[in-house]
Amino acid sequence: MRLTKQTNYAIRIAMYCAANPAPLSQVRDIAASYGVSELFLFKIMKVLVDAGIVETVRGRYGGLRLAKPAEEITLYDIVRATEDSFSMAECFDDGGDADCPLIDACRLNATLRKALNAFFEQLAAVSVADLVVNRQFVRNQLGLAEAI
Amino acid sequence: MRLTKQTNYAIRIAMYCAANPAPLSQVRDIAASYGVSELFLFKIMKVLVDAGIVETVRGRYGGLRLAKPAEEITLYDIVRATEDSFSMAECFDDGGDADCPLIDACRLNATLRKALNAFFEQLAAVSVADLVVNRQFVRNQLGLAEAI
Numbered sequence: 464m465r466l467t468k469q470t471n472y473a474i475r476i477a478m479y480c481a482a483n484p485a486p487l488s489q490v491r492d493i494a495a496s497y498g499v500s501e502l503f504l505f506k507i508m509k510v511l512v513d514a515g516i517v518e519t520v521r522g523r524y525g526g527l528r529l530a531k532p533a534e535e536i537t538l539y540d541i542v543r544a545t546e547d548s549f550s551m552a553e554c555f556d557d558g559g560d561a562d563c564p565l566i567d568a569c570r571l572n573a574t575l576r577k578a579l580n581a582f583f584e585q586l587a588a589v590s591v592a593d594l595v596v597n598r599q600f601v602r603n604q605l606g607l608a609e610a611i
Numbered sequence: 612m613r614l615t616k617q618t619n620y621a622i623r624i625a626m627y628c629a630a631n632p633a634p635l636s637q638v639r640d641i642a643a644s645y646g647v648s649e650l651f652l653f654k655i656m657k658v659l660v661d662a663g664i665v666e667t668v669r670g671r672y673g674g675l676r677l678a679k680p681a682e683e684i685t686l687y688d689i690v691r692a693t694e695d696s697f698s699m700a701e702c703f704d705d706g707g708d709a710d711c712p713l714i715d716a717c718r719l720n721a722t723l724r725k726a727l728n729a730f731f732e733q734l735a736a737v738s739v740a741d742l743v744v745n746r747q748f749v750r751n752q753l754g755l756a757e758a759i
Contacts, residue, residue, distance in 0.1 A: 571622060575614075585726035
């Protein structure tokens, strides 16, 4: 049970934008800060843009920014947008698990759903702003200069 | 985010044993009921035996049974025994994620741990006995004859 690398870096992109004192962030800078490829980040950005979490400004002085205040974007929002699937077991899959003879009698599916909801509730209680509450430290670590 | 197939069938093995009116279950019967190979189930059984969840009785009239009452085995016990890893993100890994510049400032790790604990709490509240509460239906579905 593990979040995907895509989710992991989606959260880090959002944190970067939230911590950046400049209004727009550059993908090349984010890629350099985290030591990953720009191509990888562009793929994740597309998902985040589609989910209304970040937005891009085109043009020479363009870049990337959060689409709403960091306080209003929760970890749940990001995880829902970037994880491919929350089918914890075969019997979550569309149409159910036709092979499992217990599909109609088993309480496993309901229990896992309840557990997953408890997991989500915790993620929904934490915003991107909460993640970068030590903003100055985060800026220093990411090589983000303070705006003058 | 998904439980492994191993975990899925570990739960189903425990349910089979709990529902079986006979004192011992046979791996070949469990394999036939779920339509999987005996070899696959033997691998999972070893993990369950090591975790004190099931026990085997050797010999011609041997077989498999729960090592304690079904009421005392929770889904949490099984999931902890069979899932390889609960490192939700790179920064959970042993020694941390040396590559992430935010490792010392980020609240993500703590938040994910809290969310995972909420997930586990729900699993700990449900026993194998709870999963087969419709015992007669489960028996019918698994082709387990009622003891006379």
